[in-house]
Amino acid sequence: MNDVISTIIEHRSIRYFEDKPLSDEQIKTIVSCAQSAATSSYMQAYSIIGVKDKLCKKKLAELAGNQEYVEKNGHFFVFCADLYRHSVIGENEKKNVLPSIESTENFMVALIDASLAAQNAAIAAESMGLGICYIGGIRNNLEEVKTLLKTPERVLPLFGIAVGYPKQITDHKPRLPFEHIYHENEYQQDKEVYVKQLQEFDEVVSSYYEQRTGGKRKDRWTEQMAVMLERPNRVYMKDFVQINKLDLK
């Protein structure tokens, strides 16, 4: 196993960091790694906002559901899908690019571009001995996040990544069985096999929680998912996305 693969495999989310900021050089390296990711049709349809300001971080932490590690870390990156840039380009080049920019296709492109860049940033940070945690919680209150970070129309903050010197080492969380995530040649739709794989994974997750909590918790994964998904979350998202002139047609 080479260093790259072991860095990738060793990933776990870190939620407690030393009170030590990243250096500008570290930030630059991480962003430069993000930018090295592939980008659909060379579009580079994303932006990164690095939050250093303490008050801004405190406010973001509140907006993300009082997650302390959004405030207390070495640096906080916000990854945004960004088609504002391309609207400015359209204006300057005097081409009507709006139908394109407002399409579901390019909404997807921007999400994919931002996510590929983010994962490069995450792996780069981890390779430097730093810990990371993705923060989807910034999507709890995007209107306020948008005002705080002054993002224009057609820019959608997707998630944050808290980065810092780890204060605590956490466990790996088990993943779905290889055979369930990976299909050969075609999607395996045999329901019996499919459900059996889920049951096997339920046992793995259940004993993971049992061991970790000294028997207090032993929820199955499918149970956890069903309970969580029964209550729709961030139901304002479609409107928010469309008000920001993305994913319209």
Place this chain on the structure above:
Amino acid sequence: MNDVISTIIEHRSIRYFEDKPLSDEQIKTIVSCAQSAATSSYMQAYSIIGVKDKLCKKKLAELAGNQEYVEKNGHFFVFCADLYRHSVIGENEKKNVLPSIESTENFMVALIDASLAAQNAAIAAESMGLGICYIGGIRNNLEEVKTLLKTPERVLPLFGIAVGYPKQITDHKPRLPFEHIYHENEYQQDKEVYVKQLQEFDEVVSSYYEQRTGGKRKDRWTEQMAVMLERPNRVYMKDFVQINKLDLK
């Protein structure tokens, strides 16, 4: 610069591969790296289809716009956003998860999860001396791709990654200036600065093409983007996504 960072920075798209398939062990390592990526609320909302069958690859290559490297490579991975799994879970656990699964929020989650996994796979493959190329072209004809790969409702093939032993080393493509992609504390909306950064990048891209083609090509990036985006692409996407019961509300 450590090995991980240099692997990331050294990325370039490879489109010509030796006629040598990846081993099952290599495939397993790559998928296992994909699965190690962070996943929103532990949802693991993606699947990977590995295409080995020669006829299937040939057909995919045609559907992706006759891209030869979709057919001729060491292995072809298709990354899919997948909320079908969670619909099966809802049935089995007798919870109504459909409003959740059909929301824009979870459409975004599935796209992000699939993309983070894919980028781990890409970096892992590159660290093993393999070359990769992302293939957005599979989105040209998703109805046919869906039939070919037998993906159920709520599964959306997003892109492929062709992987293999590189037959040709290509150049790095320049990226937008650091200051343009990376904002501190808030999105820099000063239009004059913003446009100046784009002009600077135009010069970089223009001389990149000039050098690479012996003067035959010297398009600016913003020109390239405007020309491309003037013609909307994959306009069927919104309908396709919604017919597949994703991103509905």
